[in-house]
Amino acid sequence: MSIDPILLLFPPGWIYTTGGPNLALPLLKGFLEVKGIETYLIDLNIGLSNYFNLKISDDEIANACEIPSLENLNKPYYISQEQMSGIAKPFNAIWDIQLGFHYEGCSFSSSDDIKRFSELSSPFDNFYEEKLLASVEKLNPSIIGISGCAPAQLLSTFQIIRLLRRKGYSGKIILGGNLITRLEKSFIKDWVFELIDGAVLFQGEVTLTSIYFALQEGRELDSVPNLIWKRNGKIVENKIEYLTPKDFGRPMYENLSFNSYWGINYIPVLGSRGCYYGKCTFCAIPYAYGNNGFLGNDNPISVYDDMVSGYELTGINKYKFMEEALHPAILKKLSDKILSENFDCEFEGYARFDNFWKDENFLKRVAKAGLRKVYLGLELITSGKRGLLNKSDSDITLEMLKKFSDAGIKTHIFTLFGYPGTGIDEAIKTIEFVLKHQHLIDTLDIFPFYYAKHTTVPFVIPIIDSAKDWAIEYDYNPMMEGVLRNEEVTILCERLEDVIWNERPEWLHPLYRMCSPWSTVHEFV
Incomplete structure (x- = not known):
């Protein structure tokens, strides 16, 4: 039938x-x-x-973005935001560019x-x-x-x-x-x-x-x-079965309205399923892949074919790798294939501060292949307390940022403040570090620690509220002296964000990020 x-x-x-x-x-x-x-x-x-x-x-x-002041960046952003707010207001609702639609009280x-x-x-x-x-x-x-x-x-x-x-x-x-x-x-x-x-x-x-x-x-x-x-x-x-690399399929992009997305459009691709490290104590992002957050690497040649087929369909030669961290084996073989085929492309992706990035020849090769920007989880500048996050990555942050810059690869820095056992001092030192070396950084995020579902974090206990049964982030109570409370972490991050808004507004502004990785727009700052 x-x-x-x-x-x-x-x-x-x-x-x-x-x-x-x-x-x-x-x-x-x-x-x-x-x-x-x-x-x-x-x-x-x-x-x-x-x-x-x-x-x-x-x-x-x-x-x-030609002069990325907060005023210049806000103007087109809030024209669209005001349109969206006007559409939602008669329904006693809010429609936000980044946070979606919801009714008041929902x-x-x-x-x-x-x-x-x-x-x-x-x-x-x-x-x-x-x-x-x-x-x-x-x-x-x-x-x-x-x-x-x-x-x-x-x-x-x-x-x-x-x-x-x-x-x-x-x-x-x-x-x-x-x-x-x-x-x-x-x-x-x-x-x-x-x-x-x-x-x-x-x-x-x-x-x-x-x-x-x-x-x-x-x-x-x-x-x-x-x-x-x-x-x-x-x-x-029913029973649970995890996908294996032999079952990985190839993405098909038909029916999607490319060139209608906001900003410089790219094609999303995937070189691995999940995070090859997957042991950061605060992170639940890889959980939904199953198999402890990592299903394995794809075939780099198949990934290259995905990029080419996407270009042939859409005319777009810009790509974003969506896995939680670019794997060196995938990146090396993919770059070799791109260069051997003289395929003109640009791409960006998430990365860890792992030692393979210190290899200048490797950096030059992936940059030549088209790598334009990496999104790096710094969280905190190196200190005795950073080890609590169980990141197990390199402790030579400044050297690696310089190497990325020398290779022509832009960097985004993720920071995370208020993780239990860390405090105000580590957060301030991290902000001082990024501002001191701001010429090496393209964009930045400041995240407050939250207790994510499917993680286990020491020194705090999550508050499970039956009225919030669909929560994937929890408030928490400290279990030892010196651990910052939710509200203290929120205030800390808001104040440090104010510093960045004053010093480098484009780092935080979503409008700048919509074009900053790509060479088809002006090199702004």
Whole structure:
């Protein structure tokens, strides 16, 4: 029996100041299509931006960044933000460029709030009617999959699901994504499974394929891995299986509106699944990959082919590697392939302060291949207390920043203040360090420590609030003298951010980041 295609949706609520789509849907489409399953993608998040004509133009960004004062950067940013606020205001709601849409009084951490507020009308209803329902009617998908990565996407996800059911869609609705995996058992609610047919934990490629063929063959879903579903009125959890490198699929970018994303557009790619280190005590990002946060490296030649096929489809030769840390083996072989084929490209990615970056020949080669910027987790300047974070990386930060600069590779620095056992002194010294060596740094983030679900952090105990059952970050109580409290960490970070806003506003401003890695715009500062 032949059944209709799969439709994959990326819901509103994702940050707009990125230059490309989330990679989840292209990865799923590539895997499913190879299995013979016709698959379509709709990025509803960027679709909303296009529907309301909200995009900040490349020219506006370039002009603002020529002299990147806070005033110049804020002007185009807040024109769009005011438009969004005006759209949301009649609904007693807030729509933020970076934080998504929510009603006043609605907490993304509360399943009760999501249930209640998702029943309300929204400013996006006409868009859903005109764009989404028209596509559903045309394609008649047997399965609609929705991938959620951020808490701000929960509200729109359930508004979309309620609309689909209200309009008579009777096919399977399956939810997945990093966020659903992070929520896992707390996501199991009777009202949720009255609306949906399943929730996927960890990677969804095999799960969606198995659901599709089970439907085609008229089988139950008992053998489908990584699935939470309702059987005979009872919600059950199937066995967990992790994806292996031999099963990694190739992303397919068809159906996505490239060149409509904000800023200089790039194509997202992936060289590894997860973080090859994965032992930082504060970090839960790799958790959703499964297998202790790392599934393995991909084939560098296949990754190169992904880059070329993306360019041939879109005309874009800029790429962002989405794994948590670029792996040296992948990067070396990929760079060799790029150079041997004379493929003109630029790319950026996340990295650790690992010793292989000290190799000047390696740096020159990857820079020649197109590496333009790395995003580095410094967290704190080297001190006796930095070891508490269990980063196990190099302690020669300044030398490595100089080597990146000499190779023509820009750097972004992540800082993290208030981690239990560290304090105000370490935070201030870190800010003093980055300002002293500001000529080596392109952008910077200041993050307050929060207790992430699926981590274990010493010296504090998380506060588990039953009213915040969908929280993935917790407040906490110190368990020893000298550990900063939540509110103290917040104040510390706000004050240090004020210092950076005054000294180097472009470091923190999202507008500057929308173009800074790429050579097709002015070299600003």
